[in-house]
Amino acid sequence: MASILIVGSGASGVHFALTALNKGHEVTMLDVGYPQPMPPLAEATFNELKERLDDPVAYFLGTSAETVVYPNADAKFYAFPPSKGYVFAAPEEFKTRGPGFEPFISFAQGGLAEAWTGGVYTFNDDDLSEFPFEYAALEPYYQEISRRIGISAAKDDIAQFSPFGGDYLEPLRLDAHAERLLERYATRRSHLNRHLKFYLGRSRVATLSRDHRGREACDYLGRCLWGCPRKSIYAPSATLDELHTRAGFRYLPGFLAEHFSYESNGRVTAVEATSLEDGQRHTFTAERYVLAAGTLCTSKIVLDSIYRNTGRVERLHGLMDNRHFMMPFVNIGLLGRPVDTSTYQFHQLALGIQAEEAHAYVHGQITTLKASAVHPIIQNLPLDLRASLQVFRKAHTALGVANVWLHDERRSDNFVTIRPVEGTDRTELVITYTSEPPGESQRVVGVQRTLRKALRQLGCFAPSGMTRMLPPGSSIHYAGTLPMTPRPTPLACSPSGQSYDFENLYLVDGAVFPFLPAKNLTFTLMANAARVADIMS
Amino acid sequence: MAESLLVASAESLRREAEVFTRYLVARSPSDYVAAKYRDGHRVIPYRRLTGTLPIDELLVRVARRGVALAWLADTYGRIFRHDGPLRQKLVLLTAILESSPSFHENMTGSRSTSRVRVYLTLLGMGLGFVVRLAVAMLVFGPVQLVGALTGPKPRAESERPDG
Numbered sequence: 001m002a003s004i005l006i007v008g009s010g011a012s013g014v015h016f017a018l019t020a021l022n023k024g025h026e027v028t029m030l031d032v033g034y035p036q037p038m039p040p041l042a043e044a045t046f047n048e049l050k051e052r053l054d055d056p057v058a059y060f061l062g063t064s065a066e067t068v069v070y071p072n073a074d075a076k077f078y079a080f081p082p083s084k085g086y087v088f089a090a091p092e093e094f095k096t097r098g099p100g101f102e103p104f105i106s107f108a109q110g111g112l113a114e115a116w117t118g119g120v121y122t123f124n125d126d127d128l129s130e131f132p133f134e135y136a137a138l139e140p141y142y143q144e145i146s147r148r149i150g151i152s153a154a155k156d157d158i159a160q161f162s163p164f165g166g167d168y169l170e171p172l173r174l175d176a177h178a179e180r181l182l183e184r185y186a187t188r189r190s191h192l193n194r195h196l197k198f199y200l201g202r203s204r205v206a207t208l209s210r211d212h213r214g215r216e217a218c219d220y221l222g223r224c225l226w227g228c229p230r231k232s233i234y235a236p237s238a239t240l241d242e243l244h245t246r247a248g249f250r251y252l253p254g255f256l257a258e259h260f261s262y263e264s265n266g267r268v269t270a271v272e273a274t275s276l277e278d279g280q281r282h283t284f285t286a287e288r289y290v291l292a293a294g295t296l297c298t299s300k301i302v303l304d305s306i307y308r309n310t311g312r313v314e315r316l317h318g319l320m321d322n323r324h325f326m327m328p329f330v331n332i333g334l335l336g337r338p339v340d341t342s343t344y345q346f347h348q349l350a351l352g353i354q355a356e357e358a359h360a361y362v363h364g365q366i367t368t369l370k371a372s373a374v375h376p377i378i379q380n381l382p383l384d385l386r387a388s389l390q391v392f393r394k395a396h397t398a399l400g401v402a403n404v405w406l407h408d409e410r411r412s413d414n415f416v417t418i419r420p421v422e423g424t425d426r427t428e429l430v431i432t433y434t435s436e437p438p439g440e441s442q443r444v445v446g447v448q449r450t451l452r453k454a455l456r457q458l459g460c461f462a463p464s465g466m467t468r469m470l471p472p473g474s475s476i477h478y479a480g481t482l483p484m485t486p487r488p489t490p491l492a493c494s495p496s497g498q499s500y501d502f503e504n505l506y507l508v509d510g511a512v513f514p515f516l517p518a519k520n521l522t523f524t525l526m527a528n529a530a531r532v533a534d535i536m537s
Numbered sequence: 538m539a540e541s542l543l544v545a546s547a548e549s550l551r552r553e554a555e556v557f558t559r560y561l562v563a564r565s566p567s568d569y570v571a572a573k574y575r576d577g578h579r580v581i582p583y584r585r586l587t588g589t590l591p592i593d594e595l596l597v598r599v600a601r602r603g604v605a606l607a608w609l610a611d612t613y614g615r616i617f618r619h620d621g622p623l624r625q626k627l628v629l630l631t632a633i634l635e636s637s638p639s640f641h642e643n644m645t646g647s648r649s650t651s652r653v654r655v656y657l658t659l660l661g662m663g664l665g666f667v668v669r670l671a672v673a674m675l676v677f678g679p680v681q682l683v684g685a686l687t688g689p690k691p692r693a694e695s696e697r698p699d700g
Contacts, residue, residue: 050641057573060636065577068632071620336650374644375632384611384669385627386561387662389644394655396645 001025005271005286007257007301009033010111011522012509012529013292014239015145017249019533026248030273030284032107033253034086036114036237039229046222046341046371059083060226060373069376077326077369077376077401077468080115083227087115091256091276095421096296098431101321102473105296109253110237112294112476117224117346118205118233119365119520120151121162126358127517132486132495139165141527141534149234149526150212156201157189161352161361162519169209171202172218175340177331177368177400178348184458191457197354198454203347203365206234206523213242222371224345233346255282259304260289266502288504288536292529295319295478295510296416300429302482302491303418307427315417316481316491318410319433320516323440324475327402327448328377329455329462334398341371351402353450355443362447363518364404370397380466400460402451406444408516409437410480433472444469477521479510497532508532542589542597542622550575553601557630560600560607562643570630570637577629583622591688592681596623599676612666613673617681 001024006013009031017027040059041052050056061067062082069079080088087108096103106112122142125135146166153168174182185192185200192198207228210217218232231238243249255273258281262268270283291298299316306314347365355361369377374392377399381388392399413435418427452462485492488500493512499505508529510521540546545553554574558566566574578584583593600610600623614623635644650658 047641050636051638056638057569057633057636061577061632063576064580065573065629065632066580068577068629070582070628071624336652336655338649339645341645373632374635375628378631379624379628382615383662383666384608384615385624385631386608386611387666389561389631391659391662393645393648394650394658 002287004028004288004290005030005284006290006292007031007271008111008291008293008297008509009109009236009240009251010106010292010294010509011113011236012525013111013290014236014243015148015526016290016292016508016529016533017243018148018239019144019530020536021243021246021248023533024248027243028250028252028284028286029243030255030257030271031109031251031253032091032256032276033251034089034108036086036109036227037083039083039223039227042229044221046345049223069373069379071379077328077372077380079373079376081226084115087112093256093274093426095426095428096431097419097428098433098473100472101431101433102471103296103431103478104473104476105294107256109240110235113522114235114237116235116522117365118207119347119350120146120149120204120206120523121158121350121363121519122165123517123519123524124161124163126361127515127519129359130515131513132484135163138524138527138531139163141530142166142523144530145523145526148213148239149206150208150215151204151206152209153204154202157193157199158201158204158350158352161199161354162204168204169212172205172207172209172344172348173220174202174348175343175368175370176337177334177370177397178366180331180333181349181366181458181460188457192454196450196454196457198450199352199354200458201350203350205346207344207346208232218344220342220344222341222343222345225372252284257293257301259301259308260502260505262305262309262502268502268505288506290506290508291511292508295481296429296431298507298509298511299416299481300418300427303416303429304427307418313418314491315415317412317415318480318483319414319416319431319478320408320410320480320513321433321473322405322408322475322477322516322518323436323444323472324403324405324470325444325448325467326470327404327451327455327462327467328380329400329402329460330395331398331400331458331460333459335395337397339370339396343370345371347403351404351451351454353447359515359517360407360443361518362404362406363520364402364451367401367403369399369401402455402462404447404451405475405477405518405520406440406447407437407518408479410483410514411435411437416481431473477510477516479513479516479521482507482511483514484512485514496535497528506532506536542594543584543586545578547575549601550578553597553626554630556601556603556607557627558634560604560611561627561631562634562640564640564643567637567640570633570640573633573637574630577633581625581629583625589622590681590690591684592677593618593622595680596621596677597626609669609673609676612669613677616670617677
């Protein structure tokens, strides 16, 4: 059995590690590993926190109210709260540059999925058409991951686009808003399916509707965005906790992996990492090396390694990220109803819009705005703030947002590279993302029109002018820089995740995706990492 | 000489917290809310500018004077200075109120209302807004127009030649 060094503790890293340990390998995990702060008052609801915390403004907005969403053209309807600050903190040594692209990078224990919303959707054969394997190859690993993380779901219209593989838990309780949307959908289903190619179903979420593997079921405290104190929403740190109990596992936090050394035949000999405690460089060796640091960090490690060993600055082409827009709407039938903030705060419904080309399927999730921040919403209403507040209070229960994603493809003019930082021996990651898939602008207009019509059929009104197209990078679904290819190709990897350039190096995060469907990718990241660990010879 | 928005004193901020809280939720602020409002001005975006527009100075100065004038200034600001300092101050205060003990209840729709009443509220608010906007344009419009024709535009500190 081999000794394996994994860089990164995110969704891919922990599931690779667990599968590798199950197969008898010895695993060392190198990580910066900023830990999650303990959520306060574990039993308190969203509103109780505001009454019982010593300094609730600091908890909800930051010590100087620095996470307030101020008015500007790009203002979102909600933002990451201070309690998730640890997820996006970065060591001083790590620098990026990418005009026009908003990169989110995580060095937290558990990585970016510590701040996800738990959406888990299998990719079907259309989504995988550019992957070097089919759905059948991934299915057992989807099932394995669903056993590990616990998925609440219902078999409904979304299943025809995202195969329903695995023993899922019963779905979460719906709130009145989501219930009403599903009721309306049931009565207009054939029209919506036939004329608009629009489908609605329950969200599939890695959130527990009953206790599972030491984690507690959702208690509907309404605190999802601020950090679930019951760990009902799965985060990779839960699997990291499980790894700590396993023989053969060693976790080394506090190290920023910089690059690896390799011999002329491409065999990796060591990983060099900087200790964040003393700034010293340390060398770590193993028989096999696994990069699971997230697409952007993994790319930087590969680029830095080539630069350090040869002096060459390479470009990794094909960076992808889903375009994302938010369409707020009002469910007319719920105007004037009282709001109940003790509810599951994240999305409860999933939507799909079929496209002419199967791989261009559009995926979305509907969030009803009960336990979210008020100020980002009311500042967008077309009235003064006092009137907006009064209108908001009467419409609160009726408000929702459809978050919609479009697929992305690898294109050569979207790439990452590095640039030496003057006066240091470091480099910065340079991100260039300038082009969009052919016809995307028209597609966005068409999807928004379809969605608006569908919402109207569901008894909702989506005011034009309030839809927000988010800038490239903000989906945090980065992929494609070191893709899996069926035949050996430079700066790519085999279907089993093995680098074609470095024989004992494996790549298991989003960097290896040759295509990015509209659906949330994290479930597939976890399943693919488990698959690579399982088939690694 | 009146103080600039960029160096507002603690007393001015206290006064703003009092008037603006009454404007938004018809209550006086607690000491906690007032202190948080003052602290929030350390990172409020407009303070990163090199200067302020005369219209923004005027809107804030007028709004400080009382609830009715705050309503008038905010109405104008919503349309013509949507991301200006006055709106930033009011959004900051809204965010603080919705996170603060007892005040958060003023911000959410916890009571049931008939649909007819909702429509009447919407209609009333919409009409009131239009009337206030017409008055506000007469009061503030000329100042903004003159300022736009004559004054320099404030820049972010990072855009300063030496910044």
